[in-house]
Amino acid sequence: MKRTYVLPTLLVLLCTFGFTASAQVGIGAKKPKDAQMLFDGTRQMLDEKWQYWNSPRLAAEPPIKWAIQPDPAGTGTVMNSNDPAAAGGKYGAADIVTKQPFRDFRLHVEFYVSKPGGNSGVYLQNRYEIQIFDGDTTSHGIGAVINETPSPYRAYLGIGKWNAYDIVFRAARFENGVRTEKAMVTMYFNGQKVHTNQPINQVWGGKFSGIDGGNDGGKGITDTPGGIKLQAEGHDVLYRNIWIKELDLKKPDTDFKR
Template identity: 70%
Template sequence: MRIYSITSLFFVLSIGFISQVQAQVGVGTKPLKDAEVYFDGSEKMLHEKWTYWKGPRLAASLPIKWKVVKDPAGNGTAMNSNDPSAAGGKYGAADIVTKKEFRDFRAHVEFYITKAGGNSGVYLQNRYEIQVLDGDTTSHGMAALINETPSPYHAYNGVGKWNSYDIVFRAARFKDGKLVEKPMATLYFNGKKVHTNHSISQVWGGPNSGIDGGNDGGKGITDKPGGLKLQAEGHDVLYRNIWIKELDLKEPNTDF
């Protein structure tokens, strides 16, 4: 009979735990227990759980015009963010947002850029953008918490392949109406941890970008919850396998 020391057993258990956690990120990751699926590839779910964001530049009208198309690299379907109302890159004209609003959460989103230069974006709480932009390696580029972090472009799978964001987000905290703790996020990009417990200073992009974008140049963050938003920029960027698990993070820690 093989006998393990306490140290060896702890190491084995630790490796098992790490493997289990790592298996919960990356392309194809299935929803966690108690998570809610927000896009399963069906038009029914698209129209039931999403709506257009009613920002100042809204030019689209319901029903949502994002088309459900065949998955170009799989057996299922995906939604195409190329809404005709956003032609020419008019962000905010036809962005879609979950009808449900959130504070703290864990989210999984997969995207596929069909052509070089493809542009979209994933917005946390309809405020803070995680960029989706092929070819840009700057702080405004792929997988950057926009204008807040460098782009971890090295983790990008490239055009014509599925990519994934796994996110834990903690909303800003207020006391007596004043901001006391900044919002914070941890991000895995295609299974690689690229941002850890990164605090976010403001909303970028102005009033057409998201909630509070027009408040004090984006610095006037409020306590209003917000949905997960996907940006229409007039490009063929596809999305699939979107799910969210609500959290209640007592401490300012989003690492996972």
């Protein structure tokens, strides 16, 4: 007798449509077992997994001067991006980046803006900035894929509160050194989906901003993997609970469920 085997529905969907995921998002989201903790609040992990980015403007010297301080919410310790070398908003002077580079990934970052106008940023592959800028509702404002999307300011909880970015990122694809598919991102901001399969065109901010920022005005994207970077801009923006899960997204689809 001939037997017919039917693949489970979920497997069929995965094979047909590519990446799909269901994950907890928002403040306090716990690291999955198969993800890597990048910052757990300790000086040990900061020094173990992060380093200053060797920007053309680098002014800081190791060890990393980002302070470890008590969490304003009263749970554990956090790091403060207000490095003395970045005073006056000198981005690229004391930014920190993971020692490990990444291509496709699922990332969780929690941040706390202490004062009005607080400014920092989360860089994907040390190229593409997800902005942190209190008070700005433009494409240069909080939660924006900088200069490429409007700020989803509605999702921001404000100063003096913890906020969370949950991101799935797919790196640009290349053939024979030529970019054939742009980088792409889907993001939840405090549990609200604010970007879905958003393509990213270039690096903004020039050579002090990130990898390839000095190539053809930021349009000369290369296939070099990069780390997760956090920006020092001379402001008291705090970080905690940062984790990442490496992915291999065959298709240009970063959409994922909560």
